[in-house]
Amino acid sequence: MRVLVVEDDPGLLRQISRALSEVGYSVDPAPDGExxxxLGETEPYxxxxxxxxxxxxxxxxVLDHWRQSGVAIPVLILTxxxxxxxxxxGFDAGADDYLTKPFHMEELLARLRALIRRTAGHANPMLECGSVQLDTRTGKVTSRGAGVTLTAHELKVLSYFMHHQGRVLSQTELIEHVYDQDFDRDSNTIEVFIARLRKKLGAEMIKTHRGRGYSMSPPGESA
Known part of the structure; x- marks a missing residue:
């Protein structure tokens, strides 16, 4: 999952960016409204x-401009x-949630998780796809009841699949939501991560759609 943080306080911007990165988000920081x-109208957050x-x-x-331009990305106001x-x-301008400074970082993380889940159509913090479960609060993954150890990037790819079950996701979309703006992006790495996930979770969990991309859905269901 990829998040844009727009904050003019350099110290707070670093703190938020670091906290988000530590729990698996790809983060693009912006120090001013311009x-x-x-970034908000040109990048897919x-x-x-x-x-x-x-x-x-x-x-x-900024928020009013995004909404007038059709940008529907969920926005957490921080002020x-x-x-x-x-x-x-803030709400009338199109905000989805509101957090007042000073705040606890854990609350910001919880509110972001909820925003992202709800936007993808998930109310429960425990995401399930067949025998695979992802706890969005802890990042813990289980398959058939057993814990699965994933690398940071494998978890990012799986999280995006789990939030968007049943959709065919192109390599481009996966790259844009797994890596931040400054990362040296390579589509071949997505193929590597998917191969690793299939090995760890079962080959049937992630389907290939030739010329279109990949999808994740419970065995027996088609995208």
Missing amino acids: EGQF DAIVLDLGLPKIDGLT ARDTWNQKVA
Whole structure:
């Protein structure tokens, strides 16, 4: 899962980016509204953390621009403004959730997980596909009741598949949501990760659609 963090406080931007990276997100940081607005409308994120008090372009204007442009990525507003009217303005501009500074990082992570799950149509934090289970809170994966050890990138690929079960995902889409902007992207690595996941979870779990991509669905179901 890939997240954009738009925050002008360098220290807080580093803290949020590090916390997200440590739990498996790919993160693109943006220090002002101008860069954040550009990235939000040109890159395919799974969620956005957006501060309202930004230089160059304020957060509410950025959010309103995204929504007017048809950008439907879920947005978590992050701001020091704790008055009710600012919260209302944020929601009216198209925010999906709201967190006031100071905050506990665990709460930000929990709210992001919930936003991403709900956007993909999942209410339960435990995602299931056939015999495979992924606990989005801990990153723990089990198959047929036994724990499965995955590398960080294998887990990123599996998480995207589990959130989008039944959809055919192209290599391009997988690359865009697994790697951050600065990563040296190589489509061959996606094939390697999928081969490893098939070996660990069962070859039948991830299907190949020639010329289109891959899908994950319970055995017996087709994408």
